[in-house]
Amino acid sequence: MRRKLLYSLSLLFLSLSLFASPFEEGVAAYSDADYPKAIECFTQALEEGEPSAEIYYNLASAYYKNNDLPLAILNFERAYRIDPSDGDTRFNLELVSSQIVDDMEPTPRLFLSRWWDDISHWCSLSAWRMLGLIFFVLVLVGVFFYFRGRSRSQRQIGFYGGLVALLLTILTNALAYRSYLFTHEDKEAILTSSIITVKSSPDASAKDIVVVHGGLKVVTQQTLSGYTEIKLPDGTVGWVPNNTFEIINNFR
Numbered sequence: 001m002r003r004k005l006l007y008s009l010s011l012l013f014l015s016l017s018l019f020a021s022p023f024e025e026g027v028a029a030y031s032d033a034d035y036p037k038a039i040e041c042f043t044q045a046l047e048e049g050e051p052s053a054e055i056y057y058n059l060a061s062a063y064y065k066n067n068d069l070p071l072a073i074l075n076f077e078r079a080y081r082i083d084p085s086d087g088d089t090r091f092n093l094e095l096v097s098s099q100i101v102d103d104m105e106p107t108p109r110l111f112l113s114r115w116w117d118d119i120s121h122w123c124s125l126s127a128w129r130m131l132g133l134i135f136f137v138l139v140l141v142g143v144f145f146y147f148r149g150r151s152r153s154q155r156q157i158g159f160y161g162g163l164v165a166l167l168l169t170i171l172t173n174a175l176a177y178r179s180y181l182f183t184h185e186d187k188e189a190i191l192t193s194s195i196i197t198v199k200s201s202p203d204a205s206a207k208d209i210v211v212v213h214g215g216l217k218v219v220t221q222q223t224l225s226g227y228t229e230i231k232l233p234d235g236t237v238g239w240v241p242n243n244t245f246e247i248i249n250n251f252r
Contacts, residue, residue, distance in 0.1 A: 022048060024054060030058065035066040051251040053083035057092075066094055070214030072096050074190040077217070077248045081183045084121035098216035104233040120178040128176035133171055138165035187232070191216045191244040198238035202227030209238040219243065 019210070020028070028040030042059035060075035076093040083089065123131070142162020149155040194214050199206040202224045212232065219230040227239040 017061070021045065023058075026058060026062070030062055030065075032047060033065075035062045039066060046251075051078070051082060053086065053089065056082065057086075057089055060092070060096075069096060069099060070190060070192045070194075073100070073215045073217075074192065074246055074248065077190060078136055078251060081177045082251075083124050084179070084182065085127075086122055097215070097217075102216050104216070106225040110222040116178065117182075119177045120182065123175075123177040125176060125183055128172055128179050132169055132172040132176055135165045135169040135214070138162070138168055141165075184249060186247050186249055187219050187221075189220050190214075191218060191240070191245045191246045193244040196240050196244045197225070198230070198232070198236070198240055200238060202229075202239045206239070210236060217248075220245070220247070 022041045025136045026038045026045060029035070029037035029041055030141075039059065039062045042055055042062060043150070046059070049055075056079035058076045060072045060079060063069075063075060069237050073096050076089060076096060079089045080086070080093050084101040098129060099183035120128075139162050142165055143159025146155050146162060147158075149158055191214050196212050196214070198209045198212060200209055201207075210232070215235070218230040218232055221231060223229075225244065226242055228242055228245070229237060229239050230245070231237050
C-alpha cells in the first residue's frame, strides 16, 4: 500500500512539473538557489506573456543573487515603471542602485518637478486612468443635478460638486499622462557592460572623456554609426557603443 501511494505521489508531482508555467519553474529554481535557471525561466515567462511587474521583480532578484548588478538594476527599474506604487520594488531598486561603483552627484531638479513625479508614482497608469474616468462621471452627475435639480440646494450641490469633480478630472488625467511618459519614454537607459569608456565623438579612436561602470542610469540622445550619445547623471555628455546599454522601457 505504501509503495503504491508513493508511486501515485510521484506521478502527481511529475504531472504538476510537466504543467508548471515558466514563472512557477522560475520560482522553484530560485528557491533551490539555481539562479541561472531562474533567470532563464523568468525570461521565458516574459517572452510568452505580457510584461509583468511581478516577473520583472523576480527576474531582478535572480540577477542580483547571480551577482549581475547592472541587469538587476535594469529589471527592478522595469518592475518599478510598470507598478511605481509598489514599495518593495522601490526599496530594492534603491538598495541595489546604491551598490554601483560610480557615485555621481545628479544634476539638481526643481522641487515642483520632483514633487509632481512623486505624486504620479502613487498609482499605476491604469489606476490614474480609472480615477480620471470616475471623476468625469461625477462631472456628468453634477451637470445633471445643476440643470435638473428640483431645489436650489440640489443645483448648488450639482454646480460646486461638478466643479470639484472637473478639477479632479483634469488633475488625474495630467497625472495619468505623466505616468504614461514614465512607462513609455524611450530615453532613459541602464549601462549593462561592466566597464564603459565614454568618448567625445562616435568613434573608437575619439578622445576618452570618462570611464564608467555598469548599473548607471543615463539619458540617451542621438544615435550615429553604432554609437549613442548619452547624458550621465552629473550632466556629462559623451558617446558609447550601442551594445553597452539597454533602454529601460524596452519591455519584452
